[in-house]
Amino acid sequence: MSKTNIRSDFPILATSSRGKPLTYLDNAATTQKPQCVIDKIGDYYATFNANVHRAAHEMAEKATAELERTRESCAKFLNAKSTNEIIFTKGTTESINLVANSVPLFSEKRRNIVISELEHHSNIVPWHLVAERHNLRVAAIGISDDGELDLNQARSLINDDTALVAITHVSNGLGVVNDVKAICRMAREHGALCLVDGAQSALHFPINVEDIDCDFFVFSGHKLFGPTGIGVLWGRIELLEKMTPWQGGGEMIEKVSITSSTYQQPPFKFEAGTPNIAGAVGLGAALKYLEQIDRDSLGKAQDSLVKNTTERLADMPGIKLIGNPNKRSAIISFLVENSHPNDIGTLLDQQGIALRAGHHCNMPLMDRLGIPGTVRASFSLYNDDSDGDRLISGLEKAQTFL
Ligand SMILES: Cc1ncc(COP(=O)(O)O)c(C=O)c1O
Numbered sequence: 001m002s003k004t005n006i007r008s009d010f011p012i013l014a015t016s017s018r019g020k021p022l023t024y025l026d027n028a029a030t031t032q033k034p035q036c037v038i039d040k041i042g043d044y045y046a047t048f049n050a051n052v053h054r055a056a057h058e059m060a061e062k063a064t065a066e067l068e069r070t071r072e073s074c075a076k077f078l079n080a081k082s083t084n085e086i087i088f089t090k091g092t093t094e095s096i097n098l099v100a101n102s103v104p105l106f107s108e109k110r111r112n113i114v115i116s117e118l119e120h121h122s123n124i125v126p127w128h129l130v131a132e133r134h135n136l137r138v139a140a141i142g143i144s145d146d147g148e149l150d151l152n153q154a155r156s157l158i159n160d161d162t163a164l165v166a167i168t169h170v171s172n173g174l175g176v177v178n179d180v181k182a183i184c185r186m187a188r189e190h191g192a193l194c195l196v197d198g199a200q201s202a203l204h205f206p207i208n209v210e211d212i213d214c215d216f217f218v219f220s221g222h223k224l225f226g227p228t229g230i231g232v233l234w235g236r237i238e239l240l241e242k243m244t245p246w247q248g249g250g251e252m253i254e255k256v257s258i259t260s261s262t263y264q265q266p267p268f269k270f271e272a273g274t275p276n277i278a279g280a281v282g283l284g285a286a287l288k289y290l291e292q293i294d295r296d297s298l299g300k301a302q303d304s305l306v307k308n309t310t311e312r313l314a315d316m317p318g319i320k321l322i323g324n325p326n327k328r329s330a331i332i333s334f335l336v337e338n339s340h341p342n343d344i345g346t347l348l349d350q351q352g353i354a355l356r357a358g359h360h361c362n363m364p365l366m367d368r369l370g371i372p373g374t375v376r377a378s379f380s381l382y383n384d385d386s387d388g389d390r391l392i393s394g395l396e397k398a399q400t401f402l
Pocket of ligand 1: 029090091094120122123170197220
């Protein structure tokens with residue numbers, strides 16, 4: 001039987017903050033780690049710490065096997081055809097930078113990169129850097145005041161001039177779930193590539209890259225109960241084979257002479273240097289943990305907590321919800337009348353409630369909405385009604401100080 005009560009697996013949730021029991025609602029920034037992930041990382045350093053792929057000894061063999069097992073788990077997690085399509089990176093940001101620097105995008109004809117107003121800076125800035133270098137144009141699909149992508153505008157922006165469309169699956173600022181399948185279809189109809197940023201979706205939805213029909217899918221381990229410093233780029237093997245490595249060094253080569261080098265096949269061609277072995281081992285433990293819990297029923301409980309909390313916030317005097325998506329993931333953004341989001345963050349922090357206030361690396365989105373930032377409560381599978389209650393009572397108390 002898979003687990004339906006997981007809170008006690010996360011030791012940090014039983015601790016306190018500012019002398020109060022911790023209510024952790026900053027899961028979009030990073031999730032907490034279950035004991036099994038913490039133990040697994042400790043176990044690696046205590047019992048089989050070794051470099052991978054090269055040394056001929058037992059510990060190196062074990063470390064290599066664990067790292068490659070995680071690659072297999074990632075392939076299964078994403079429904080990828082082959083482990084060769086799974087590249088380990090530092091996280092979502094590095095995965096996107098890898099694509100931006102390696103993909104053979106830039107023909108004479110295709111001069112546009114299409115993103116959206118919902119993107120995190122890590123799915124904007126790498127494209128600016130590439131655009132500056134290759135004299136390309138970055139254009140963004142706009143949103144409605146509710147935060148929904150304007151699919152009509154998408155249809156006109158994505159055209160035969162488009163080299164690549166890079167779109168987030170779930171907005172980290174507003175919690176909007178995008179119809180990425182529709183966007184990828186538009187890209188494909190015009191022969192453009194499509195990258196899906198899964199940083200905020202990989203934990204909350206079953207991911208099937210074949211069904212989404214994207215060319216690249218990226219996510220970070222730390223947002224799905226794994227450690228920081230490890231993430232994944234999934235790419236179609238035909239594309240990965242054509243792409244040039246963006247970093248050179250050990251491990252990624254086939255042959256090196258003083259004047260030239262040849263490279264390994266994917267994924268190793270993109271993994272220069274010693275990888276984050278402890279991170280990969282920890283990510284493997286996190287993916288195994290996700291298989292052991294009942295994600296479906298935990299997800300339903302989380303969705304009803306988010307829905308209920310959204311409704312309670314909407315009913316509270318002085319609270320203005322920001323974004324009103326048809327389909328919301330586990331993120332609620334709001335403003336409190338007559339106050340700056342940062343002040344609300346501080347007043348909640350004093351009560352042991354950890355959440356985020358500010359622009360959430362979404363400056364273009366905040367500009368579009370005409371606000372400096374929001375207060376953002378983001379939930380995960382271990383949050384329960386007590387967290388929703390504490391957020392509401394914490395806000396009521398904060399309002400008395402304004
Ligand atoms: C939608 C989205 N994309 C990208 C990122 C960047 O992830 P990382 O900092 O793990 O690379 C984040 C982080 O919050 C995010 O929410």
